[in-house]
Amino acid sequence: MSRVRIAQLSCGPEYSGVQKEIDEAAAAVDAEIFFPDLKLADIRHSFDEFGLDVRSPDLKLAIARAKALVEGRVEADAVFIATCFRCAEAAIVRNELRRYIHENSRLPVVSYSFTERTTAGTLLTRMEALTTIARRRALLAREVQQGLTMGVDSGSSTTKAVVMRDNEIIGTGWLPTTAVLQSADDAVAQALSAAGVTREDLEAIGTTGYGRFLVGDHLKADLVQEELTVNSKGAVFLADTQRGPSTVIDIGGMDNKAISVQDGIPGTFTMGGICAGASGRFLEMTSKRLGVDITELGPLAMKGLSQKVPMNSYCIVFGTQSLVNALAAGSSPEDVAAAACHSVAEQVFEQQLQEVDIKDPVIMVGGTSLIQGLVRAMEDLLQTEIVVPHHSQYIGAVGSALLASGFIKGE
Amino acid sequence: MAKVFLYPTTSLILSDLVARFGHKPLSAALQVRERIQTAGLESPPLQITPEEPKKGLRWAAVEVPSGVRGRMSLYGPMIDEAEAAIIINNADYSFGCMGCARTNELIKYLVRKKDIPVLDLEYPRNEEEGVEFVAAIKRFLDTLEGGSP
Numbered sequence: 001m002s003r004v005r006i007a008q009l010s011c012g013p014e015y016s017g018v019q020k021e022i023d024e025a026a027a028a029v030d031a032e033i034f035f036p037d038l039k040l041a042d043i044r045h046s047f048d049e050f051g052l053d054v055r056s057p058d059l060k061l062a063i064a065r066a067k068a069l070v071e072g073r074v075e076a077d078a079v080f081i082a083t084c085f086r087c088a089e090a091a092i093v094r095n096e097l098r099r100y101i102h103e104n105s106r107l108p109v110v111s112y113s114f115t116e117r118t119t120a121g122t123l124l125t126r127m128e129a130l131t132t133i134a135r136r137r138a139l140l141a142r143e144v145q146q147g148l149t150m151g152v153d154s155g156s157s158t159t160k161a162v163v164m165r166d167n168e169i170i171g172t173g174w175l176p177t178t179a180v181l182q183s184a185d186d187a188v189a190q191a192l193s194a195a196g197v198t199r200e201d202l203e204a205i206g207t208t209g210y211g212r213f214l215v216g217d218h219l220k221a222d223l224v225q226e227e228l229t230v231n232s233k234g235a236v237f238l239a240d241t242q243r244g245p246s247t248v249i250d251i252g253g254m255d256n257k258a259i260s261v262q263d264g265i266p267g268t269f270t271m272g273g274i275c276a277g278a279s280g281r282f283l284e285m286t287s288k289r290l291g292v293d294i295t296e297l298g299p300l301a302m303k304g305l306s307q308k309v310p311m312n313s314y315c316i317v318f319g320t321q322s323l324v325n326a327l328a329a330g331s332s333p334e335d336v337a338a339a340a341c342h343s344v345a346e347q348v349f350e351q352q353l354q355e356v357d358i359k360d361p362v363i364m365v366g367g368t369s370l371i372q373g374l375v376r377a378m379e380d381l382l383q384t385e386i387v388v389p390h391h392s393q394y395i396g397a398v399g400s401a402l403l404a405s406g407f408i409k410g411e
Numbered sequence: 412m413a414k415v416f417l418y419p420t421t422s423l424i425l426s427d428l429v430a431r432f433g434h435k436p437l438s439a440a441l442q443v444r445e446r447i448q449t450a451g452l453e454s455p456p457l458q459i460t461p462e463e464p465k466k467g468l469r470w471a472a473v474e475v476p477s478g479v480r481g482r483m484s485l486y487g488p489m490i491d492e493a494e495a496a497i498i499i500n501n502a503d504y505s506f507g508c509m510g511c512a513r514t515n516e517l518i519k520y521l522v523r524k525k526d527i528p529v530l531d532l533e534y535p536r537n538e539e540e541g542v543e544f545v546a547a548i549k550r551f552l553d554t555l556e557g558g559s560p
Contacts (some may be wrong), residue, residue, distance in 0.1 A: 011510060012478020014450045015485075017461035035450055040504050058451045058510030084476030087513065116464035116477040 002130040004031035007076035009097060011058040011067050015378075018118045022082065025123035029131045036065040036074040052096055060095045066097045070104045077134035078353070079126070081111035084127050095355060102260070102268045103358070104223050108133040109268055111153065111355065120247045126271060129228035133265060140265045140405045141228060143242045144178045147203040147408045148190065151400025153227070154211030157253025157280065158367060159183040161191035162397035164405075165200075171195025172394055180211040188219070199307040204319045205228075206404030207395045210254070223406035227396050228257060228269050234399025236264045238389035245359040247380065249348070249386075250395065251368040256348050260356040278347035280368040286340040289323055290333045297337050300374020304334030306342035319343060338373055342379055345377035353382070363387045367396035413555040416493035416522060416527060418515075421453050422507025425497060429543065431550040437489040451510040459484075471517060482514040487521075495529070495555050496522045497548060502534040528555065 006026055025284030026033045038046075038061070046064035054060060062081070068074040081097055094111045101109045110126045112118075133140065143165045153160040155177060158256045161184070164172035173190030177183045192198060204222035207216040208230040216224035227250075235248040248259040258277060260267040287297040309331050311322040319340075326336050362384055364375055369392045379386050391398060413434050420439040429436035429510065455490040459481055467471040467480030470487040478550045490496075498519055499506070509515050522529060 008450070010450060012476065012481070015459055015479075015481030015511075016464055016477035017459045017481060019450060020475075043504065055512030056510060056516075057504065057508050057512075059512075061510075084478040085477040087478070089512065090476070116461040116478065116481070123522060134440055143554075 010063040111339040132263040151397040153396030161187040206400030230399035249289035262354035298371035301337035304338030307338035341373035416496040419507035
């Protein structure tokens, strides 16, 4: 496919001075932003038909454009919905349009609320995911790993590597990310050693995560792909739910992803985290303050009751303060651990999960999915049982290794 | 000659009427095209940078969405400068359109709060109302200092 054409439905980016950033992010992944061409008469007609009585004319225009896309009057490969952060009216339209497009077309769609500080860098992964879904549908449809491949996930907190052979994981490597390339080399060495193979034996390599470009270049990877599509693929592969709908939640070290997946391909997704208080980083800080290893935080939280400790870690600084206050007031480490897990889960639930349609099975992945207290808190909030597949902390590396097998010579 | 703020500021017809009757229109004077190909209905000037929403802080607080503040950086100075204003309510898109309802509420409030003569009119829906609409605007403009007799 040549340039991916992304239709923009928006209100306010030009007046916020960020339209250039949106255009730049799209251009960086060889895509182009365009505005569906409509007549004024179409706006009145489509808006009345849609039935959402908003006041802002630019939101009416966005609604009319969405209808034109769904009805096939305008051709596009993907849709980007963007409105001002803090505008309640726009938030309603953003959500309803995303749902409408998702339910009535096969177009991948992502939505974003911007401020004047939004940069192309912030938007890059989202744009990349949109173009990957549009360009690589055939690759994303792959359900079986073949040959001997390796996937490397260079994340903000940890670097993971996985070696796979004929649909089985045969070696893993994991360590905290320090110097990006060194961490990747060490994780790769661990995985290769555990698998009992050498670099030369590998038939294809895939990379993902924040350091994907740098590490991909370094390892001469066959596939360099953002973590939204890769993690979705890894999640449904490990949970053995490759067909049908599912929801993937990945609470990461720096940001969180909530992805609504259909047949292994993301339909709608959100990525973000207003503050570190809603990320894995906060749980890391909690375990340090409690003097336990992060691996012990989950079991500790399972023994506690979150309701006993008032905590709302919307901000990591204030969250830590609540934690210190609670301990000073005599709360047990178990209750504090449970409260920290509940706080993170609640924020992800409030800020992100409202933006995707939660469909069972709900799969939690990433390192934080091993913290049982967090999974339980999320189960309580969603009122459903959550699947945590084996090797869930290696999700990106597994997805990469699986997709990389599509690049084995002759494939 | 009075400086007259127009709402919707994109209305070329209003702008032309004010100029014809001897006053200076304060308007964005950007044409709303029959076919919409740009980001928003007003076809805004795209030289706006992230600095504009910061300038807009003079009229709207930081918790107000960036798009409202960006718009206010354009329209706020016009309101400050205005000696009179004409507000057309519920105008047709082709007459002149402002993309954001929240900005529109703020603009109208700031104009009404200012101690200047303001003409508030409904957009005409038929020819008869159209004739009265233009006559009302002329009468209003004539009362302003330096208007045509």
